[in-house]
Amino acid sequence: MSNSAAFRVLILSAAAICSVTSGSQVPAKQELDQEYKSAVSNYEAGRYAEAASQLEKLLPFATSSSTVHELLGLVYASLNQPEKAINELKTAVQIKPDWPEARTNLGTALLHSGKAALAGEQFNKALALDPKSFDTNRNLGEYYVQSGKLDEGRTLLERAHQIDPTSYDNTYDLVMADFLLNRLGEARTLALELVKQKDSGELRSLLGQIDEKDGKFVAAANDFEAAAHLDPNEDNLFDWGCEMLLHRTYEPAIAIFEEGVKRYPKSARLLIGLGLSFYSRGKYDEAIKALLAAADLNPTDPRCYVFLSKAYNSSPLQADEVIQAFHRFADMQPTSALAQYYYAISLWKGKRTEDTTLDQKTVENLLLQAVALDDSLAEAHVQLGNLYADQHEFQKSIPQYVRALAIDPNLSDAHYRLGTDYVHIGQKDDAQKEFTVYQKLRADHLNEVEKERAEVQQFVYGAKSDSSVQPGHAN
Numbered sequence: 001m002s003n004s005a006a007f008r009v010l011i012l013s014a015a016a017i018c019s020v021t022s023g024s025q026v027p028a029k030q031e032l033d034q035e036y037k038s039a040v041s042n043y044e045a046g047r048y049a050e051a052a053s054q055l056e057k058l059l060p061f062a063t064s065s066s067t068v069h070e071l072l073g074l075v076y077a078s079l080n081q082p083e084k085a086i087n088e089l090k091t092a093v094q095i096k097p098d099w100p101e102a103r104t105n106l107g108t109a110l111l112h113s114g115k116a117a118l119a120g121e122q123f124n125k126a127l128a129l130d131p132k133s134f135d136t137n138r139n140l141g142e143y144y145v146q147s148g149k150l151d152e153g154r155t156l157l158e159r160a161h162q163i164d165p166t167s168y169d170n171t172y173d174l175v176m177a178d179f180l181l182n183r184l185g186e187a188r189t190l191a192l193e194l195v196k197q198k199d200s201g202e203l204r205s206l207l208g209q210i211d212e213k214d215g216k217f218v219a220a221a222n223d224f225e226a227a228a229h230l231d232p233n234e235d236n237l238f239d240w241g242c243e244m245l246l247h248r249t250y251e252p253a254i255a256i257f258e259e260g261v262k263r264y265p266k267s268a269r270l271l272i273g274l275g276l277s278f279y280s281r282g283k284y285d286e287a288i289k290a291l292l293a294a295a296d297l298n299p300t301d302p303r304c305y306v307f308l309s310k311a312y313n314s315s316p317l318q319a320d321e322v323i324q325a326f327h328r329f330a331d332m333q334p335t336s337a338l339a340q341y342y343y344a345i346s347l348w349k350g351k352r353t354e355d356t357t358l359d360q361k362t363v364e365n366l367l368l369q370a371v372a373l374d375d376s377l378a379e380a381h382v383q384l385g386n387l388y389a390d391q392h393e394f395q396k397s398i399p400q401y402v403r404a405l406a407i408d409p410n411l412s413d414a415h416y417r418l419g420t421d422y423v424h425i426g427q428k429d430d431a432q433k434e435f436t437v438y439q440k441l442r443a444d445h446l447n448e449v450e451k452e453r454a455e456v457q458q459f460v461y462g463a464k465s466d467s468s469v470q471p472g473h474a475n
Helices: 029-044 048-061 066-078 082-095 100-112 116-129 134-146 150-163 168-180 184-197 201-213 217-230 234-246 250-263 268-280 284-297 303-314 319-332 337-347 360-373 378-390 394-407 412-424 428-443 446-466
Strands: none
Touching: 029 048, 029 066, 048 066, 066 082, 066 100, 082 100, 100 116, 100 134, 116 134, 134 150, 134 168, 150 168, 168 184, 168 201, 184 201, 201 217, 201 234, 217 234, 234 250, 234 268, 234 446, 250 268, 268 284, 268 303, 268 446, 284 303, 284 319, 303 319, 303 337, 303 446, 319 337, 337 360, 337 378, 360 378, 378 394, 378 412, 394 412, 412 428
C-alpha cells in the first residue's frame, strides 16, 4: 500500500474535542486546548514521543473525544506501536462511526499489522461514508490491487483519477493496474500523459515494461535508457542493460552493466548481467571474473552457476577459484542436484583421463548423487555416460545416454556419443540411427542458440521479478 493510504490527521480545537470529567482537578478548557495544540505541533514536527506523552496526560480529561484518540493512534503508529495504535483508532471509530478519515486510518493501521481482511472492511466503510472522496476511492482501489482484485481496484483508481486527475501517485497506480491487466494501450496513453506532468525514472521504467510486453522493443530500450538517465538506480541500470543483452547488443550491455557495478558493487544480479554480457560476447575470462564475484556476494543463488559453468567450459583459466565456488555451492546446497552436478563438472575439466591428479571416483559419485536427487537432470546422465565411455565401460555408459535422451531427445552430443558406443559393441544399425539423428540436429544448430537465449531470458525475467514493482505505487 502506498503512502497515499498513510495516516491522516484531522486537527480540531480542544473546545470541540473535550468532554471533560467533573471535579476540582480538571484543567481549564483553555489549558486543554493549548496542550492539544502543542501535541499536534509535536506530531507534525515528527516529535512523536513528546506528542504521546502530552496526549496520554490529556486523555483522562477527553475520554469521549474521537479526535484525541485518533491523534494518539496516529502517534503510536508513528512510534511503531501497532497494537496501541489500533486500539486508539478503534476507539475513535466507535465514538464517531461516521468519520471516514478515522475509518481510513484504522484500515491503514490494520493493514500495516497484517490484518488485511479487517483493513478492507474499514476502507469499504470509509468509501460508503464518502463515495465522492478522492481518498476513499484511492485507498480502497489500492487495497484491491494489492489483494489481487485488479478489476475492482482499477475501477476505483479510475474513479479517483476522474475526481483528481492531477495526482501523480494515483495516476501511476492506474497505469500499473492497466499494465497488470494487459490493457497496454490504455496504460501507455495514460503514462505518456503523466510524463508531461512529471518525467520520472520510475515512470519511464514502467513505460519500458509496457512497451516490452507489447513487443515494442526499440521503444522499450529507449524507455529504459531514459529511466537510467533520470534515476540511475540499480533497478533502472539493470533493466537497461538487460534490454541490450536480450537483443544481443553486447558491447552496450557490457558498458551499462560495468557502470552499474561501479555504482552498486554489491549487486549480484548486476554482476551476473555483466558476466552474461561478457560470455555472450565471447570474453570468457572476463565473464568468469564477474560471475565469481556474483557467487561470492550471493553464494546460494543458483542462477550465476549456470553461466559460470558455461564460461568455464570455454576457458579453463581460474580453475582453482571456479572449483572452490562450485564446492562451496555443493556444500551449501546438499540436496540440490544442480549443485552436485556443477561441482562434478568443475572438477572434470581439461585433460580428464590424461590428468593424473583427477579423482574420477569423486566426479562419478557427485554425478550419481545428482541423478539420485533428480533423475530428470539429463545433462548429468550425459556426463555420467561420458565418464564411463572414456573408461570403455560401454555397458554402463549406454544406459546413461539412453536415459538422457528419454528426458530430452534433442541432445545432439548424446546421440553422437551413444552412436559411438554402439559401434564399439558392434551394434552398427543402432549406431547409424543415432548418427542420423545427430546429423539432423546439428544441421538445425539454431536449437542450441535458442536454448541459450531462453536461459538468458529466464535469468533476466527472474531477476526482474525479484525486485519488480508491486501493485500499488511506493513513494
